[in-house]
Amino acid sequence: MAADNAPRWPDRPPGQPQLPSLRRHPVRKLLIGAGLVTYSWFAASTVPFTRNALLIVLVPGAVVGFMAYGRPPARIPPPESLDVTGFSYWAITIAALFEWEAAAFKDSSQWWHPALTDLVDPMLDAHPVKAAAILIWLLTGWGLVRR
């Protein structure tokens, strides 16, 4: 991606110490990765609609919120502008996804017209799949904080 080639920490003023790069600290990277995998594995064992299930989402949410607004990491510089036509393909596709989901939701998500949630939920019943999904969600949160 083009944006990844730009300086990694453009927001940090000169003179201020930069956050250490995980690339320069493979052991730290490994430990954080192991921590995330462990967290995901245990988080996947929570039962939906319980306090623990809520906490396994709220805790990362609070951490990401703190990182995003309290101590922002170095961000990947965004592009100065977007090609409207190019972006419209994304907008149309995402709108189609929402429309398809809304159509199922409007029909009360019957078996013959399931919502995406009804299709995904049975997959998440498998513990490894749910753990992997939580891990992807956590990594996505980290990726978003850097944007």
Added chain:
Amino acid sequence: MVTRVVTIAGFAIVILALFVLEFLGRRKNSRIPTLGQWLGFVMRNRVGRFLILLGWLWLGWHYFAR
């Protein structure tokens, strides 16, 4: 039965299209931005950043907490 298959196929096509767009966006000199590029563009200001992070949190709550 047919309706269910059509519904699932619809989801599959749209999700596949998202992956195709990402693939096309990663080509050299592509006019299509990658997911990361347009998300970064939307998240340049605090409101966009807040809304995207809120969406991320909602996804986690929706699929893992309930």
